[in-house]
Amino acid sequence: MIYPIVVYGDPVLKKKATDIVKGEIDVVQLSEDMFETMEGASGIGLAAPQIGKSIRMFVVDGRPIEEEGMEDFKKVFINPQMIEETGEKWPFEEGCLSIPNIREEVSRNERILIHYFDENWNEHKEEFDGMKARIIQHEYDHIEGVLFTDYLSPLKKRMLKGKLQNITKGKMKVDYRVAIPAKR
Incomplete structure (x- = not known):
């Protein structure tokens, strides 16, 4: 089942998600649905809050990235806990299915x-580096109620204010189903 993707402005994206209790939901079916939703939107990661579920789960699939080591990087993360983030910080241009076209x-x-x-x-309990680590950090942020725009400078945020307000109102072009905050 393909879910509509919740976009910027919906409170579920800014809320810290809760742990999943084993047996409470069918995580196998939900992960299949999340992969299908993500692939339908040409994404490489999708967190449960992005489909309106405030639970600690996300999926990643780095296979579309043509980079060594990514060809088998398809995983489901349930109740993840970040233990350590180390090494040099490195910049990279990120996007997000919940913040389209930015x-x-x-x-x-x-x-x-x-x-x-x-x-x-x-x-x-695994270690990841490079692009794998970045994808996981981005999705992990979603279950913590953090968006990539939260890392931007106040000036950059002001410059994007109009575009973000348009997303909240559904004024954007995407080729996947979305859930607009005002219309949910």
Whole structure:
């Protein structure tokens, strides 16, 4: 099932998500739906708040990125906890399905150590670096109620104010279904 993607301005995107209790929801089905939703929108990551669910879950699929090591980077993260973010901060232009048509440079640490469960409730504690770490950090931010625009300077935020207000009102062009805050 493809969900509409919640866009900028919806309170669910700024709320810290809650842990999932094992057996409470079908995480296998939800992860399949999230992958289908993400792929339909040409994304490489999608967090549950982006489909209106304030739960600690996100999916990533780096395979569309033509970079060594990304060809098998497709994962589900349930109840993740960031243990450590290390290394040099490096800038990269990020975008977000919930903030369509806006891309800005964000600096993030090059390495992370994260604890999480997969869709089969297998426990993992893994290190990621480079683009994998960046994608995970971006999606992890979503379950913490943080958007990439929160990292921008006050000047940059003021410059984007009109575009962000238009997104809130549904005044944007995208090729995927969205849930407009005022219309939810």
